[in-house]
Amino acid sequence: AQKVTQAQTEISVVEKEDVTLDCVYETRDTTYYLFWYKQPPSGELVFLIRRNSFDEQNEISGRYSWNFQKSTSSFNFTITASQVVDSAVYFCALSEGGNTDKLIFGTGTRLQVFP
Amino acid sequence: GAGVSQSPSNKVTEKGKDVELRCDPISGHTALYWYRQSLGQGLEFLIYFQGNSAPDKSGLPSDRFSAERTGGSVSTLTIQRTQQEDSAVYLCASSLRGLDYGYTFGSGTRLTVV
Numbered sequence: 001a002q003k004v005t006q007a008q009t010e011i012s013v014v015e016k017e018d019v020t021l022d023c024v025y026e027t028r029d030t031t032y033y034l035f036w037y038k039q040p041p042s043g044e045l046v047f048l049i050r051r052n053s054f055d056e057q058n059e060i061s062g063r064y065s066w067n068f069q070k071s072t073s074s075f076n077f078t079i080t081a082s083q084v085v086d087s088a089v090y091f092c093a094l095s096e097g098g099n100t101d102k103l104i105f106g107t108g109t110r111l112q113v114f115p
Numbered sequence: 116g117a118g119v120s121q122s123p124s125n126k127v128t129e130k131g132k133d134v135e136l137r138c139d140p141i142s143g144h145t146a147l148y149w150y151r152q153s154l155g156q157g158l159e160f161l162i163y164f165q166g167n168s169a170p171d172k173s174g175l176p177s178d179r180f181s182a183e184r185t186g187g188s189v190s191t192l193t194i195q196r197t198q199q200e201d202s203a204v205y206l207c208a209s210s211l212r213g214l215d216y217g218y219t220f221g222s223g224t225r226l227t228v229v
Contacts, residue, residue: 004157035217043204045158045220091157101146101210102171103218105157 002027004094006106013082014114021077021109023092029053033095034068034075035103040088051075082113117141119221121207127227128197136192136224140209147190148210148218149182153203161205164190197228 003026013019025034036048049059051068059066063080079086089110093103120139128134140147149161160174164184175181179197184190194201204225208218 037220042222044222045206045208045218047217047219050217093158101165102148102160102163102174103158104160105150107155107157 002029002032002094002096002104004092004104004106006090006092006109008109009107010110010112012112012114015083016081017113018078018080019082019111019113021079021090021092021111023075023077023106025073025075025092025094027073027094029096035093035095036066036075036077037091037093038088039091039108045091048077079111082111084113084115087111087113119207119209119219121205121221121224123224124222125225125227127229130199130228131196133193133195134197134226136194136205136207136226138190138192138207138209138221140188140190140207141219142188144209144211144219145187146210147184148208149190149192150206150208151203152206152223158206161192194226197226199228202226202228 005024008022032053034051037045038048039045049066056068065078067076089108091108092106096102096104122137126134145166147164150158151161152158162175162182163171179195182192204223206220206223208220210218
């Protein structure tokens, strides 16, 4: 069965610190997608990244970077030089196989960045 | 519209009453999803519509829950005889074509059953 585990329930950092949010997944599918979403206090989930299972290249987008390692079934997310505006709940998600395009979400990690 | 619109944003209802939650997806998006987010939990899949195909209802928790999508656009999620455990944020998302383009989520409807 597909499963996404975000073991860190809550993380608090001080502005300008780097922080890594962990995501471990389980799937029997050979083809799948992994996602990260940000949910700020407003409640609306914001798409951050999609990675397919055949692309293990790490990705960097500004202060955000993602480390995908199939060998450990992990897709970790790092924010460099965190800012107060990064405070949000971050969700990792896995696509389920087949045609239904359902996403299996982790329980989220609440990140609080203090000034 | 520019984004996915959900209404109402907040709904308080008495146990046993029926409620309807509305989702207006981004124009042209063929796929529409409903998820439920309970306090401290991740997002739980409820139902998925893709074009004219039969919807995937495998996530609906009971027969009190139903959803329809009229004209391939607006969707309504109906909960009959609401229970306190139905209290959650109900999130709608749409996408141009399944996962290829990611989802765009609405701000959700916070449902409180008292």
